[in-house]
Amino acid sequence: MSQVDYTTLIPNNVDLSSDARLQRAMEQWYPKYLDWWNDMGPNGFQGFDVYLRTAVGVDSEGWAKFGYVKMPEYRWGILLAPQVENRKIAFGEHIGEPVWHEVPGEYRAMIRRLCVIQGDTEPASVEQQRYLGETAPSLYDMRNVFQVNVEEGRHLWAMVYMLQKYFGRDGREEAEGLLQRRSGDKDRPRILGAFNEKTPDWVSFFMFTTFTDRDGKMQLESLAQSGFDPLSRTCRFMLTEEGHHMFVGRTGVERIIQRTCQALNENGITDPGDIDKARSLGVVDLPTIQKKINFHYSVTLDLFGAEISTNAANSFNAGIKGRFNEAKIDDDHQLKSDTYPVAQIIDGAVKTQEVPALTAINTRLADDFIGDCESVMKRWNRVFTEQNVDFQLRLPHRAFHRAVGEFSEVRIDPNGNLVTEEEWQLKKNHWLPSNDDLEYILSLMEQEVRPGKFANWIAPPRAGINGQVGDFEYVKLN
Ligand SMILES: [Fe+2]
Ligand SMILES: [Fe+2]
Numbered sequence: 479m480s481q482v483d484y485t486t487l488i489p490n491n492v493d494l495s496s497d498a499r500l501q502r503a504m505e506q507w508y509p510k511y512l513d514w515w516n517d518m519g520p521n522g523f524q525g526f527d528v529y530l531r532t533a534v535g536v537d538s539e540g541w542a543k544f545g546y547v548k549m550p551e552y553r554w555g556i557l558l559a560p561q562v563e564n565r566k567i568a569f570g571e572h573i574g575e576p577v578w579h580e581v582p583g584e585y586r587a588m589i590r591r592l593c594v595i596q597g598d599t600e601p602a603s604v605e606q607q608r609y610l611g612e613t614a615p616s617l618y619d620m621r622n623v624f625q626v627n628v629e630e631g632r633h634l635w636a637m638v639y640m641l642q643k644y645f646g647r648d649g650r651e652e653a654e655g656l657l658q659r660r661s662g663d664k665d666r667p668r669i670l671g672a673f674n675e676k677t678p679d680w681v682s683f684f685m686f687t688t689f690t691d692r693d694g695k696m697q698l699e700s701l702a703q704s705g706f707d708p709l710s711r712t713c714r715f716m717l718t719e720e721g722h723h724m725f726v727g728r729t730g731v732e733r734i735i736q737r738t739c740q741a742l743n744e745n746g747i748t749d750p751g752d753i754d755k756a757r758s759l760g761v762v763d764l765p766t767i768q769k770k771i772n773f774h775y776s777v778t779l780d781l782f783g784a785e786i787s788t789n790a791a792n793s794f795n796a797g798i799k800g801r802f803n804e805a806k807i808d809d810d811h812q813l814k815s816d817t818y819p820v821a822q823i824i825d826g827a828v829k830t831q832e833v834p835a836l837t838a839i840n841t842r843l844a845d846d847f848i849g850d851c852e853s854v855m856k857r858w859n860r861v862f863t864e865q866n867v868d869f870q871l872r873l874p875h876r877a878f879h880r881a882v883g884e885f886s887e888v889r890i891d892p893n894g895n896l897v898t899e900e901e902w903q904l905k906k907n908h909w910l911p912s913n914d915d916l917e918y919i920l921s922l923m924e925q926e927v928r929p930g931k932f933a934n935w936i937a938p939p940r941a942g943i944n945g946q947v948g949d950f951e952y953v954k955l956n
Pocket of ligand 1: 600629630633694
């Protein structure tokens with residue numbers, strides 16, 4: 479069924495009422511989820527009407543309905559993309575066999591772990607973003623962060639459904655754990671590093687949704703290839719929602735760049751690298767934008783895991799987690815004798831070396847991610863051309879500022895050269911945001927909630943949400 483049943487407590491298109499055990503488990507989990515949402519969701523905005531989209535179907539067209547909703551009343555639910563008839567496993571040692579509709583016993587632990595890791599990122603980002611409403615640069619932006627938040631909440635539902643339906647008691651315990659860990663908590667942190675970083679300001683939010691949600695896209699794309707069909711279907715639907723999150727990030731940064739360029743031009747400032755002059759105009763200076771890219775891109779690359787990984791090889795072999803666009807890749811989809819180039823530290827320098835392709839699955843996914851980020855950079859750099867400002871942003875080298883994998887034990891500059899610890903300490907504030915930079919950004923964060931108005935440091939968007947006019951009241955604060 480492609481329409482979603484909204485007559486029940488839990489909206490779904492998985493015929494939930496036919497599985498009494500599962501329905502009970504989800505209904506028992508729901509109030510705990512709401513407690514978490516009320517404690518850790520957008521702080522101070524739970525009682526207001528927000529113009530949100532809610533999925534009403536899972537077809538590629540016309541799946542969402544827009545309307546005012548108070549966030550705790552959002553209709554979270556269980557949505558899977560339609561089943562593809564006669565789908566076959568597309569890679570690994572079971573290639574060509576029919577996909578599984580139940581968890582294969584031998585891969586139970588592997589699938590559960592993938593669901594828990596994916597699931598953990600979803601509430602984590604809501605926790606990271608919970609104070610942003612207080613400093614929203616416009617009602618448009620405020621609505622967008624809330625939209626992202628309720629959908630990340632639903633992505634948690636998606637993974638909890640997998641755990642509750644297919645993993646019995648263990649799954650139930652994991653579902654509870656997903657509500658108990660907290661981003662940045664000393665004792666019970668979220669599982670992955672980037673999801674324990676702070677998102678204290680809107681520049682960070684837009685960078686996070688550009689880079690870290692894009693990691694989410696890559697992970698979901700590779701899980702969408704899964705031979706375990708329910709996992710594939712749930713991830714395919716999550717991807718349709720993820721697109722908007724990355725849009726919010728990419729256009730957010732684009733609007734910051736646009737505003738800074740306008741301010742420089744209007745004031746006759748010809749050196750785009752002049753931090754003090756840009757800051758005197760109350761906009762985000764371009765060197766700081768570059769440093770924010772360096773930071774968020776590098777912590778996000780860590781999410782891809784070790785460059786060479788037997789875990790990744792095992793889940794590929796098993797047919798559980800594939801590659802980005804697996805079906806479009808022209809090879810045997812088993813990688814028995816293929817090799818793949820992986821950057822490593824060899825003789826004191828970063829060099830690329832061919833390794834068995836099966837062990838390089840993580841690197842390959844990171845490469846696809848990097849390619850995607852390059853196209854984002856092109857769009858951001860286009861603003862400089864349009865505005866006639868002599869500046870370019872770029873991605874740092876993949877080995878820069880890494881805490882996971884091949885490069886975690888060494889210091890590497892944004893160009894990919896090894897540097898000494900001394901040099902790193904000397905230059906790190908040129909490469910990564912300094913406390914001063916972060917404080918400056920925070921000083922710009924003042925709430926602007928008059929309909930159609932925007933904070934001084936960001937340009938208005940090209941178009942409204944769902945075709946709404948410029949002064950549309952996206953959040954009703956009274
Ligand atoms: Fe998500
Ligand atoms: Fe997302």
